[in-house]
Amino acid sequence: MKFVLALVALVALAFVPSFAGPYPLGLGIGVLGYGVLATAWAMFSGPTRYISLATVAFFGLGAYTVAVLSETLPYPVVLFVAAVIGLVVALIVGLATLRLAGIYFVIFTFGLTELVRQLVTYYEVNVTRTLGRYVFLPLGPEHIYWQLLALLAATLGMAYWVRQSRIGLALRVIGDDPVVASHLGIRITRTKLTLFSISCVIMTLAGAIQAPRWTYIEPSIVFNPTTSFLVVIMALLGGPNRLFGPLLGAVPLFLLFEWLSANFPNHYSIILGLLFIAIVFVLPNGVLAAGESLWTRLSRREART
Amino acid sequence: MTTISRRTVLQGMGVSALATALSGLPVLAQDRTAIRIGYAISKTGPNAAGAGISTTPNYLLWVDDVNKAGGITLSKLGVTLPIEVTEYDDRSTAEETVRAIERLATQDNVDLILPTWGTGANLASGPTFDRFGYPQLAGTAVTDMAPDLVKRWKHSFWMLGGGHDYAEALVALLVKQRDAGTINNKVAIASVADGFGIDLSKAATPAFTEAGFELVYDKTYPLGTSDFAPVISEVAGLGVDTFVAFSYPPDTFALTQQSVVANFSPKVFYLGVGTAFPIYPGIAGPNHNGVMGIGGIDPDSEALAAYFERHTALNGQAPDNWASAVTYASLEILAQAIERVGDIDREAISAEISSGEFDTIIGKVKLVDNQLRSLWTVGQWQDGKFVGLAHTERAGAREPVVPKPAWVPAA
Known part of the structure; x- marks a missing residue:
C-alpha cells in the first residue's frame, strides 16, 4: 500500500513540468535539490549524530566534474564519473576522519569544503589556467527537474532500505554509544564509512545534475558554504531520524526562504538568523518529533479526562 | 508555554507557505501606469562591495534621472511613463540570481530586467534572460567569450570587453x-x-x-x-x-x-x-x-563631468572610473531604444539596441556584434x-607619465 502511494506520488510529480510555468518549475528544482541533499545528509548524520558540514564539498565536486567533462564525454558517463569521484573522495576522507567525533568532526568537515575548493582552484589556476568553466548542455529546467526527482526517489528508497537493514541498526547503536557498539562486535569504522560514502555519492550527483542550470561555474559559485548550513538546518527542522523528516524540513524552509527573499530582500539575513535560533530552541528534534510528542501529550490528556 | 510557541511557529510556517503560493498567482490587471523595471543585485555576500560601487548607484541614478525628466515616452501608446522598480537581493549566489530573474519575468511580469554585478553572475543568468526574451545589458562582465555568447543568446549585450x-x-x-x-x-x-x-x-x-x-x-x-x-x-x-x-x-x-x-x-x-x-x-x-x-x-568630456556630479550628489559617492560610466551608458542605450520603438516590445527593443546608434555619457555608441567595443x-x-x-577605438586622452613619481614615504 505504502509503495503504491509512493509510486502514485512520484508519477504525479513527474508530470509537474508539463503544466507548471518556469517559476514554479524553478522552485521545484530548488525544493528537490535541497530535498535530496537533506535526505542524503540525514542518512549518515541522523543516526550517528555526526554533524557534517561537507555537503557542499561533494555537491561542488559533482558540479565541477560536469563542467570539466561535459564537452568530452556523453552526459550519462559524466554523471557516472562524478559518482565515482564522489565515492573516492568520500572513502579517502572517511578513512581519515571518521575516527574523529563530536566537534572535531564538524570542524574537519567544514575545513574539508575549503580544502577541496582550494585544491580545485589551485589545479585550475596552475594546470589548466582557466578558472571559470562553461557548461553548455542541451538540458532545460524540466530535464534537471526529472533527474532530481529520480535521484530523490532513489535516495528515499536507499534511506528506507538502510533503516530496515542491519547496517541501519548498527549505525543507530554507534550513534547512541560507540563503546557499546564495539563491544557488540559492530565494525564501527566500516559501517560509518559505508553510509558516509553512499550519502556523499548522492550529494555529488545532486551537484552534477544541477550544474547545467548555471552555465558558468567557478569555485566561489559551487563551493558556497551556505549550502551546507542550509542542508543541516533543513534536516534538523524536519527531524533527521525519520525517513521523510529531512524532506519535510526542506520543502517548507525552501519555500519560506523564497518568500522571504521575494518580500523582505533587505532583511533576509536577519530573519534567517532568528529563524535558525528558533528552530534549534523550539524544535530541537524536528517538526515530526515535535508533532508526535504533541500528539502523545494530547492523547494522554484525553485519556486522563 | 512551549506548546503555544511550537504551535505559533507551525502556524507561521503555514501562513508563509500559503503566502508563497498566493504570490505565485499571475498579475491579472496590467494597467500601464509605469514602466516596470526589475533587478536582482548583490546586496549581501562577497559581490556586494563591487555591486555597491559600480552597479546599484547607477541604477538608482538612472531611475532618478529618467523620472525627474518626466519618464520614458512610449509613442505608440501616446504616453510618457515614469519608471517603477522591483528589486531583489541575489545574495551573491548564482542559484538565487537565476531564480530571481525567473521571478521577475514570470511572477512580477516586469517590462525589463537589469542585470546583476560581475562576470560569473552575468554568465550564469544569460540562459534565463534568453529564455524569457529579455535584453541583458551586461555592464560589469569581462569575458573573452562574448563573441560566442551573442550567438547563443541573441538578447545579450556585453559592454565591458574581454x-x-x-x-x-x-x-x-x-x-x-x-x-x-x-x-x-x-x-x-x-x-x-x-x-x-x-x-x-x-x-x-x-x-x-x-x-x-x-x-x-x-x-x-x-x-x-x-x-x-x-x-x-x-x-x-x-x-x-x-x-x-x-x-x-x-x-x-x-x-x-x-x-x-x-x-x-x-x-x-x-x-x-x-x-x-x-x-x-x-x-x-x-x-x-x-x-x-x-x-x-x-x-575632457563635459557629459561625463556632469554625470560624476549627479552621481555624487545622489549617492554620496563618486562613480568608479571604469565600469560605472559604461553601466550608466548601457541604461541610456536601453531608454533610447525603448523610446525609438515606442512600446514595450522586447524583441524590437533588443533589435534596436543591437543595430542603433546612441548618444551616451561616453559619447556616440554603436554596438558591434552586440558588444561595446569602444572602451x-x-x-x-x-x-x-x-x-x-x-x-580601443581612439587615441588616449592623455600621455602616460612614466616613470611615475617616487613614493612619498608613509608618515
Whole structure:
C-alpha cells in the first residue's frame, strides 16, 4: 500500500513540468535539490549524530566534474564519473576522519569544503589556467527537474532500505554509544564509512545534475558554504531520524526562504538568523518529533479526562 | 508555554507557505501606469562591495534621472511613463540570481530586467534572460567569450570587453615606453587566483613574451591574501621597471600600501580592479598619483563631468572610473531604444539596441556584434583624475607619465 502511494506520488510529480510555468518549475528544482541533499545528509548524520558540514564539498565536486567533462564525454558517463569521484573522495576522507567525533568532526568537515575548493582552484589556476568553466548542455529546467526527482526517489528508497537493514541498526547503536557498539562486535569504522560514502555519492550527483542550470561555474559559485548550513538546518527542522523528516524540513524552509527573499530582500539575513535560533530552541528534534510528542501529550490528556 | 510557541511557529510556517503560493498567482490587471523595471543585485555576500560601487548607484541614478525628466515616452501608446522598480537581493549566489530573474519575468511580469554585478553572475543568468526574451545589458562582465555568447543568446549585450582587450592594450602601451627607452625590458606579474586575474594573466603572459619582454616573475596569489610582503620583496630584487598586478579590490589597496612601506617604487606600477575606484586616492594618499590600472575615463568630456556630479550628489559617492560610466551608458542605450520603438516590445527593443546608434555619457555608441567595443583599457591617476591612456577605438586622452613619481614615504 505504502509503495503504491509512493509510486502514485512520484508519477504525479513527474508530470509537474508539463503544466507548471518556469517559476514554479524553478522552485521545484530548488525544493528537490535541497530535498535530496537533506535526505542524503540525514542518512549518515541522523543516526550517528555526526554533524557534517561537507555537503557542499561533494555537491561542488559533482558540479565541477560536469563542467570539466561535459564537452568530452556523453552526459550519462559524466554523471557516472562524478559518482565515482564522489565515492573516492568520500572513502579517502572517511578513512581519515571518521575516527574523529563530536566537534572535531564538524570542524574537519567544514575545513574539508575549503580544502577541496582550494585544491580545485589551485589545479585550475596552475594546470589548466582557466578558472571559470562553461557548461553548455542541451538540458532545460524540466530535464534537471526529472533527474532530481529520480535521484530523490532513489535516495528515499536507499534511506528506507538502510533503516530496515542491519547496517541501519548498527549505525543507530554507534550513534547512541560507540563503546557499546564495539563491544557488540559492530565494525564501527566500516559501517560509518559505508553510509558516509553512499550519502556523499548522492550529494555529488545532486551537484552534477544541477550544474547545467548555471552555465558558468567557478569555485566561489559551487563551493558556497551556505549550502551546507542550509542542508543541516533543513534536516534538523524536519527531524533527521525519520525517513521523510529531512524532506519535510526542506520543502517548507525552501519555500519560506523564497518568500522571504521575494518580500523582505533587505532583511533576509536577519530573519534567517532568528529563524535558525528558533528552530534549534523550539524544535530541537524536528517538526515530526515535535508533532508526535504533541500528539502523545494530547492523547494522554484525553485519556486522563 | 512551549506548546503555544511550537504551535505559533507551525502556524507561521503555514501562513508563509500559503503566502508563497498566493504570490505565485499571475498579475491579472496590467494597467500601464509605469514602466516596470526589475533587478536582482548583490546586496549581501562577497559581490556586494563591487555591486555597491559600480552597479546599484547607477541604477538608482538612472531611475532618478529618467523620472525627474518626466519618464520614458512610449509613442505608440501616446504616453510618457515614469519608471517603477522591483528589486531583489541575489545574495551573491548564482542559484538565487537565476531564480530571481525567473521571478521577475514570470511572477512580477516586469517590462525589463537589469542585470546583476560581475562576470560569473552575468554568465550564469544569460540562459534565463534568453529564455524569457529579455535584453541583458551586461555592464560589469569581462569575458573573452562574448563573441560566442551573442550567438547563443541573441538578447545579450556585453559592454565591458574581454581579458585580451585590457592585457593587449597594456602591453602595447608598455612597448612604446620601452622603445622610447623610459623603461627596461623586465616585467613582473602577480595575479589573483580568481576568474579575473587568471583571465587577464592568461592573455597578458603571451602578449608580453611576444612583444619581447622578459617576464622575470609571473605568479598567482590566493584570493583573500592580505600580506604581500613576500611578493613585493621578491619582485623588488629582480630589477624590474614594470610591476603588473591583476588584482581585486582589497589586494589592490594592500599592494599599494605595502609597496610604499617596502619602498618598492617601479617606474610603472599597474594594478587591477579597485585602482579606478573613487576611494583609491583616499587609501593611497599622495601616492595614488601616477599609478596605472584597468579602465579610465575621458577627463575632457563635459557629459561625463556632469554625470560624476549627479552621481555624487545622489549617492554620496563618486562613480568608479571604469565600469560605472559604461553601466550608466548601457541604461541610456536601453531608454533610447525603448523610446525609438515606442512600446514595450522586447524583441524590437533588443533589435534596436543591437543595430542603433546612441548618444551616451561616453559619447556616440554603436554596438558591434552586440558588444561595446569602444572602451578605455588603461588608465592612470593624474591630478586627481583617473584618465584614460589607451582606448580601443581612439587615441588616449592623455600621455602616460612614466616613470611615475617616487613614493612619498608613509608618515
